[in-house]
Structures are given as C-alpha cells and as structure tokens.
Amino acid sequence: MYLQRRSICSVSIDREIFTDKLSAMIKAVLLTIILGLTSCSLSVQRRGPASELDCFETISNMISKKNSFTWVRKQVQSLKWQSRRAQLSMLTWFAQNIWESPQLAQGMAQLMTELKLTKAEFEKLLPDLSKSKRFHFDYRFPKVVLIDNESAQFFKKEISVDQIAELFKLDDEFLEVYRNNSQESLLTAGEWNELLAQFKKLDESERDSVVLGRLIPYFSTLAPKERVLAVREGASFLKGDSSNPRVVTFYKKMKKFEGYQKKLEIKFQGLSESEKQINVMKALKTYENLSLSCRSKGQTFAKRQAAKNGTKFFMGVGLVSTSGSYFYNNWDKEKDSKWYGNLGYDIVTASIFNFAFAKILGNNQSGFATTSVKSYATFAGLDFLSAQAYSELFGVSKDDAVERLNEIVAQPEAREKLEQLFNELESEDLDGDVQKVITDLSQLNEVSSLEEMLASEETREKLIEAISLDMYYKDSGDWIRTGDKGTDRYLFHRAYDSIGTPKGIAVGMVIFNILCRDATNPKKALAKALSIYIADKIASDFIYYKLRRKAINL
Secondary structure, three states: OOOOOOOOOOOOHHHHHHHHHHHHHHHHHHHHHHHHHHHHHHHHHHHHHHHHHHHHHHHHHHHOOOOOHHHHHHHHHHHHHHHHHHHHHHHHHOOOOOOOOOHHHHHHHHHHHHHOOOOHHHHHHHHHHOOOOOOEEEEEEEEEEEEEEHHHHHHOOOOOOHHHHHHHHHHHHHHHHHHHOOOOOOOOOHHHHHHHHHHHOOOOOHHOOHHHHHHHHHHOOHHHHHHHHHHHOHHHHHHHHOOOHHHHHHHHHHHHHHHHHHHHHHHHHOHHHHHHHHHHHHHHHHHHHHHHHHHOOOOHHHHHHHHHHHHHHHHHHHHHHHHHHHHOOOOOOOOHHHHHHHHHHHHHHHHHHHHHHHHHOOOOOHHHHHHHHHHHHHHHHHHHHHHHHHHHHHHHHHHHHHHHHHHHOOOOOHHHHHHHHHHHHHHHOHHHHHHHHHHHHHHHHHHHHHHHHHHHHHHHHHHHHHHHHHHHOOOOOOOOOOHHHHHHHHHHHHHHHHHHHHHHHHHEEEEEEEEEHHOOOOHHHHHHHHHHHHHHHHHHHHHHHHHHHHOOOO
C-alpha cells in the first residue's frame, strides 16, 4: 500500500511547502505538550501530588519521540472504562488537532478502527477530519482508512484518462484495462500503482491484457488483507505461476469462463466470423463482470441492483407464501376471530422479517457464518418486540378471566366446575408459589360457600388468576409452557432459528447471486429464484408449522 508515499509527480520543494512542513512540526510539538499536560493532570488527580515530579520528564520524552501516536493511543485506551460519550469527546478533540501530521493522522485512523466506530459516529467526526489538506478518511466498516489526497485524485471523474496515464506512466495495454475497470474496482490508488509495477516486471510476451482484465474484478472479490497480498503477487498471476496456491485458485475460476465462451461460439455460429467474434466477446465480458462483481467484498453497481430487486422479490413472494402456508397448515382449525387474527399477525411480522432479511443480504459484505450470526441477533431483537405485541393482542387478559369466572358462577354446579379446574391446574408443573395458591383455593372451596369466596377481594383475585392460568394451559402446546403465549412464541422461534436462520441465509445468498449474476436476463433470473424459493418454502414451512403447533399450539 502506498497511502503515505510521496507524490507520484516529482515536484520541487518550494518555500510554501517548506513553510507548511515547519508549521506542521511546530503544531505537532505543541499538541504533544498539551497532551502531556493533560496526562499529568489526570495522573495527579488519580495518584496525588507525588506524580507531578514525573510530568516534565514525561513531556520531554514525548517531544523527543518522532511519533507521539503511541502515547495518544494509550490515552484513548485508558478511556475504555469510561462511557462511549467520553471516548467520542476525546476523539473529537484529536480530530480537531490533527493538522497535517502523517503520524497523528494515521494514528487517528487506527484509533477509530480499534474503537469500532459506527458510521453515524464517524460522520459526526467527519467535519473536523475533513479540514486536513493532505489526507481524507474513508469509512470501510469495520476499518477507517487514511488516504492521501494526491492518490485519491486519480479516481475523481474530472481527471482525464490522459492525465492518469501521465501520473501513472501507463502503457497502452494497462491503460485500456484501467479505463474499463477502475470505476467498479475496489483497488486503491496504491494497489493500482503496485499492480502496474508488477505488470512492468513482465516481458512483452508475458503481458496478457485479457488475464489482467479478469484479474482486476477478481481482486475485488477478496477481503482487503488478501487483496493486498494478491496485488503484490500480480506478476505471478499474469504468468500463471502454478506453484502459487492463490494463482491456482484464480485460474480454476477462470476455466468456467472458457467453457462459457465455447457455449457462446455455438450460440452465434450462424453469424459471420467478425459478427460472431464481436457478439461472443461482448456477451463474455458481461458474464465475466457480473460473475465477479456479484462476488465482490464491496458494494458494486451489480450488487446494488441485485439488492433492490432482492428486496422486492422477498417482500412480494414472502407475502404470498406466508398466507398460503398458513392456510394450508391451519385449515383444520376453527375459522374464528383468533384464526384470522393469527393470520394477519403472521403476515405483518413476516413482512417485517423479510424486509430485514433482504436488507442484511443486500448490504452483506461478510461470509456465511458472520451473516448468519448477524441475522440471528437481528431476528432475536425483532422477535422480542413481536412477542410483547403478541401477548398484548392474543394473550389471556383479566377481562377474559373475569368473564369466564362469571360464566362458571352462573352455573348450578359452579363448585364442582371450580374443583375440576383446581385439580387440572394441580396436575401441571407450576411454580411453587402458584401451586400453593391453587392448593389453598381448592381447600377453601371445600369448606366455604361460593358466596363467601367471592365476597373476599383477595380470594376473588386469586380465582381470576387461577382461571387465567387454566385458559392459558388449555390453549398451550406440549413442549413450551411458560404461562405467557408471547414468551412461548419467542422461545420457540429462538430454538427454531438456530437451524432455520443459517438455512435461510444459505438459500437467500443463492437467490441474491442468481438475481445479480443473471441481471441481463431478468425473466430467467426470476424463474430460477422462484423455483428455489418455492421448493425451500414448501419444505421449511411444512416443518415450521407442524413444529409450532406441537410446541406452542399456534
């Protein structure tokens, strides 16, 4: 990486540059002194006046160091026991005092990475960070990267290809590859420069612009650390070094392009040779770009389009499939208000979950395992909220219990009904305190009249509680019985999703890849995606609703 390298253009150091550098040095020394005094002040507050003796020695040692970032880093790390607000306040102060020091700027980038800044937190610091003339900061979660502005200018649209050629000293072959790939590539300016150096190491006979053109989008599919190593081995890739495992992996992936090219040649064999060649190369280039850009670790145009289409797909198809699955698996139940209420609730929650699922996959830049864990955590939070809502909407309310009590009291055999209810509850695995309440009520029912029991407000409340429990147990499942329908639902989903979420992510990734890779043929992409989705949905929903009914009777 050449993020802190000198300018590619060789320029003479004039008076203005010398003045700027001198000013930066003076400001860096002043910043060091201020930070030293701050450190000493905090030390005195913590350890007492005796620590003042070390202050001047500490500041002297800091000034003598070429890079004061080590000390700065310790100060931020010392804030880990404090609140996030305190950490961000310290970072804001550093951001306002970076000036033009490469060491402090690089240190700032590392600090922001170590503290795992969110995008919102980074954007709050951005106005201060943007004041630097030499550097700018790029947020590439979870890293914050420092980029010198001279390198960054290569990617500005107002810089012409001729100017880039002059800055990079590009030859014609490399320039053509750069022209075709720079906009979508994730390579940094330093990586482009390194790749150019690798390209120039080769003899004229070894320079293959076709392989180079495939290499650029392939590098974008690698994680940043892997990409840096791969770029440094650019010459090995271009020569096809079979002793390098990374190179072998690349050429294995490239073989499928050769197979696709043969299929295209058969498809266009009715055309003249020149037309055939043009059509084959055009279709092949599109196929290569989509295949590689859809696997990119960053956000490419193809992935952004697939994210939009994927969100529409999962929202639309998910709504229909949820309704159909509910009808099929619950058709034998009585079609009362509860049946339709659960249907509506499933449709609403499924829409929310499908939207979250599509957004996670659409913005995904992680592997299968990381995405599965992230999705499980997201769904756990959404499930917790939906469980609370379900308890409020469909749980046994006090009014329901009072109404049921009045129905029992109105019957001639009310005492027998209550005794039967108490016996049924005593057979359940109840909490000790609840079990005692039921036992006391049962004994009271034997020695007291119904009127006496109802006359006591305390006894009446206990009766209502007992009836609420009875109504819950009569409507509960066999496996999960917590006393609350919403909690039952939450625990069931957490258990089911331990397998269902990874499976869903795997299927979702396949569907997103199809929507991305086959973007030039939307009908074909939709047909493939639908066939996979429907096959998965039929099997998984059948299992889901059967298990749900058995576990929690929903």
